[in-house]
Amino acid sequence: MRVLLLATLVNAFGNGAYLTTSVLFLTTVAGLSPATIAAGLSAGAAAGVLAVTPLGYVADRYGPKRLSILSMIVLAGSYTALLAVHSLMPFILLSCLIAVATALVKSANGALAAGSVPAASxxxxxxxxxxxxxxxxxxxxxxxxxxxxxxxxxxxAVILLVNAATFLVAAVLVARVPGVAPQTTPVGGPRLVALRDRPFLAFAALDGLISSTYNDLLGIGLPLWLATGAHAPLWLISVALVINTAGCVLLQVRMTRGVDGLAAARRVALRGSALVALSCAIFAIAAGRSPWLAGTLIATAAVVHVLGELWLSTGSWAVLFAMAPPWAQGQYQGAYFAGRGLGDMVAPPLVTACVLGLHGSGWLVLAALFAGGGLLYLPLTRWAAGTRSAASSPALPEPATPHP
Structure with missing residues (x-):
């Protein structure tokens, strides 16, 4: 567990550094136009969504550890190759390769983490x-x-190479983790069972939209709101992001305590969606207030938002682990991330349209989205529970015995 956590920390450091400078690298070093960048990233996003579930099956079939290491080596080389990109087609090809390898990392690491600890952990x-x-x-x-x-x-360019190096360091660290045995699909069953699991696909689509939208509230919605609607100081964006980061780092593990099974998962998901909806309403009433009152309201909304985000993420993970068979963790992780990818395509224009087009009323529309979405977790998890017998429940069996 400690090695996986360290590998995650190292890799996230590189990703955070590169994301901060990626647009400027691509425009000033690679010389790409904004339209070219948008086209390449869109093509990569589509490739990642299409590939993530089949690659999850591959991770199950051949073992997530070796696939995780392979994909991180590919990512290190792909990011380094961006130094030689200066036109549209090479950028599209590399974007697709990066997106597919990232999809494999997510599926493989999710399966590796799930198989490295007891089900209860x-x-x-x-x-x-x-x-x-x-x-x-x-x-x-x-x-x-x-x-x-x-x-x-x-x-x-140095930051780009630092990011590439963190993938290699993370790969070396993951090589020290005991492997999870390759899984075999039950005889007579479909290989891509996750794509036939209608309750899970419905959950992945709903959760992907909800999760992507609450992530974009602070990154897209709040800056637009402060600049065009609330007319409050722009430094409040940093305040909200600091509150969110601190809350996620300090409270995420605490929020998982006592959550076990689909019933507990839907309770915390409903609680989280209600709090995110409340934060949207608080953002709405910050418009036209004095700077100190607007700042107080936005800081309060950020606190409420992060608490809701933590409960929502806890609930979605609990549903994922409860619905995925122990022999198909990788492909279920892949289908889960495919839902998140689809949400990432919908959420930015949705949040932008609400905040810029509807102004204060747009925040109330977003609040209704979260409140209504939270209520949908109830029938979806009940539907899922009805399609799973006690014998096939993934919460009961232990993961396969690890091997080097």
Missing amino acids: RLTMRARLRTMTNAGMGLGTLAGSIPLLLHTPVAY
């Missing part, structure tokens, strides 16, 4: 991984601010 393990991810991204963002101050091509 999977939720806590997932929470610790997310804590390390947030901590690493935060530290990487700080490191990425240095080339922003220097604003030289060399500085941006």
